[in-house]
Amino acid sequence: MTGRRTLTLLVASFLLGISVPVTISQSADSPLILIYSGDTPEWGQSLSDLIMGDGRFNADILIIEDRPTFETVVNFPRVQATVICPLQKERMALGDISDLTTAYFLDGGAVMGIGVACTTRYAPELGPVIFSITGNRSLSSKRMENHRVFVYNRKDVIPEINGDVETDPLYMEGYLAFYSADATGSYVEIPCNGTRHVLYEGDRSAPLMVAFESDDGGSSIAFPGLTVQSVEGKDNYYGLLLERPEFGELFLNGLKWAIDNSPRYQRLLGSSAQALENEANRRADLAEEAEKLEKRIESRRLLRLGILWTVGLVFCLAVVIRFVVIRD
């Protein structure tokens, strides 16, 4: 951008009310990962710490507690992935965030859901559209280290996600969430518009971890079985889950896989610069027009005042000639 353009843009910015530049540089933005953890930001912070500790993610992380802010920012171009993991079901209004999260996903965004966010009962749209599932209801549990864990078995393998996790069966903390079952109580898969991989499943095919590549959107990772809570001492306290290295690895690999298989961020990275440049030029042109118009109005006023003044002057002169000057 030329210096003149920049100057004109600043003028234009000023003219548009008292507009405040968000920042003044135009350096490349780092990507942003949103964690919507609702009323339990410490849970979001724990997941954030996991991501920050992994050198593969060069992203800023924003932990969001309230629905309106999540709705506002989820479709921003910087958003590389979003992790939806509120522990409270009703209060976090998962149904309400559906439209804007679905729009983000269908635009090619990467989404990860943990617990109730993947369950049709609490998030009617997120489950089927984004995660291609209806929920989880694993009944097969056992007691380990003084608390109950659910038992899952490995099914599909995606090397980028499974990584070094060879564990089978896999034990994870969680709780009951619901899904559509047939007469035998087995999980009923729903039709999906893309490729679905169930990486781990419980008894009666209740899915624990599902990787979904949508045909007309982004990619998602769902952990429907991990309905944890924030109360220490409970069987499904999230702190217990975070202590499991398998969870950490599947979570991070899954997030990386979803990002790598979602085109939105890279696409917008390319088009954003162009959009900004176009808008800057448009504003500069308009500012130029505004300046021209202002000058035109100013000159017109000057001309009118000049004529008025001249008329007055001529009048005074006429009076002087008529009444004051004596001709010999």
Next chain:
Amino acid sequence: MRLNSSKGGLIGILIIILVLSTLLVLSLRREEIGSPVYLAKNEHPALFQSTESRGKTMIFNFGVICEEPFKELEIRFANMFMSPEPDFVDPDFVPNASDPLTIMESRKDIQMIKESLGNVTIPFDSIEVETVAGNVTNKKTYRGIVYDFSRTLGLFVEPSILDQIPEVFAVLMSEDGEVIYFTGIPDFFYEREENIKYLSIHYNQNETTYEEKTDLLIDVTPVGQAPRIGSLIFEDTGKDDQVLFQMNVESRLRTLPETIEQVPFRRFIVHYIRAYANGKLEVSEFNMIPMEATGWNV
């Protein structure tokens, strides 16, 4: 040729006239030039009421006349509703002891939005506003600030998504220190297809109308097809060109934001209209309309 000495008084008067007229011309020269956009009409209901119980249609009118030709005339609408006091970055922040701009900048949600936007050189709109609530005998003046991110977001986000996102915020403070908050969307009205029954946009003799979608009428352009994000753009307008906007609204509690279900937030709604000529803000009408607290079927 000589001067008539008996006309000294007249000469004095003429000199005074000359000096005064020169001063007048010079002072007029310094006078601020008026807006080239003339606000012809800005009407809204005196009270925002439930249609369900009152059976009333509320009519909004807005009109401007171009006093100069413009390359671009843009009219932007936003609809805001009262919202609870937000969280602040500093939990000990006391808004009542501050000013609207500082309050806005101290909001956690605003900081998150700005942080999420990142290094975007295109500024968002930040506009100072003033409005009066009440009547002649009992009125209260509020001054404040509006942050509207829609213009910046519009560069990256589809319009169909944009007008669902709460991205217009206002913080108002009264003379006695009361602070009220508004959050809204950039559109003619919230949930346009539910609330707007009729919308008409006149540009000189050309009229475009939109109506509520019904099964009975087939030759009707539904409200959903009206220009998105409450933005009307007219290019290469001429001198004396007129734009008139009319909207009929019928609202029920279920068609308004959920915060309105709580009585304390049923005090005011805001219909905020701006007109930009060649990108310059010329008209800013912050219509804060009292809202009926009762009469809504909860």
